[in-house]
Amino acid sequence: MQAAMPKPDEKYLRLLRDNRFKATEPRIKILKVLDLSPRPLTATEIHRKLQRSGIDLATVYRSVNKLAEAGLLVRVGLGDEFTRFELRREGHRHHIVCSTCGTVGNIERCNLHELLESITKSTGYHNIEHEVLFRGECNACYLNRAAIVVSE
Numbered sequence: 001m002q003a004a005m006p007k008p009d010e011k012y013l014r015l016l017r018d019n020r021f022k023a024t025e026p027r028i029k030i031l032k033v034l035d036l037s038p039r040p041l042t043a044t045e046i047h048r049k050l051q052r053s054g055i056d057l058a059t060v061y062r063s064v065n066k067l068a069e070a071g072l073l074v075r076v077g078l079g080d081e082f083t084r085f086e087l088r089r090e091g092h093r094h095h096i097v098c099s100t101c102g103t104v105g106n107i108e109r110c111n112l113h114e115l116l117e118s119i120t121k122s123t124g125y126h127n128i129e130h131e132v133l134f135r136g137e138c139n140a141c142y143l144n145r146a147a148i149v150v151s152e
């Protein structure tokens with residue numbers, strides 16, 4: 001590791017302070033777990049990942065909701081009864097869920113702008129927000145199914 005690198009948790013500390021949050025240990029740990037996770041997580045999943053640090057589930061719930069209200073986290077709906085959270089990043093992303101195994105993929109680029117413009121034109125609505133969830137068959141499930149078909 002390079003000597004000039006900031007301490008790994010400093011980024012979260014700064015993020016909290018920049019948003020007028022007290023940089024408590026649970027908050028820092030929650031931000032880190034979400035930052036390192038390849039997919040959005042529920043409060044329960046975050047809690048499970050933090051088990052060793054002795055942070056209780058109620059604290060996780062309270063923290064993620066506060067952080068989401070402040071805009072540091074984004075609430076993600078994946079079409080089931082759970083609310084998941086992810087770190088807010090530059091721009092916004094969408095998700096795609098495998099209908100077979102539930103694996104979640106990230107769609108980093110949103111190019112729905114043209115559609116939104118045409119909606120403004122046809123409806124007269126401005127500042128349109130959108131929530132879109134894509135579903136499909138992940139590559140593993142696709143290949144798996146293809147293999148079964150071949151062997152039949």
Ligand SMILES: [Zn+2]
Pocket residue numbers: 098099100101102103137138139140141142
């Ligand atoms: Zn799948």
Ligand SMILES: [Zn+2]
Pocket residue numbers: 092093094110111112130
């Ligand atoms: Zn979008």
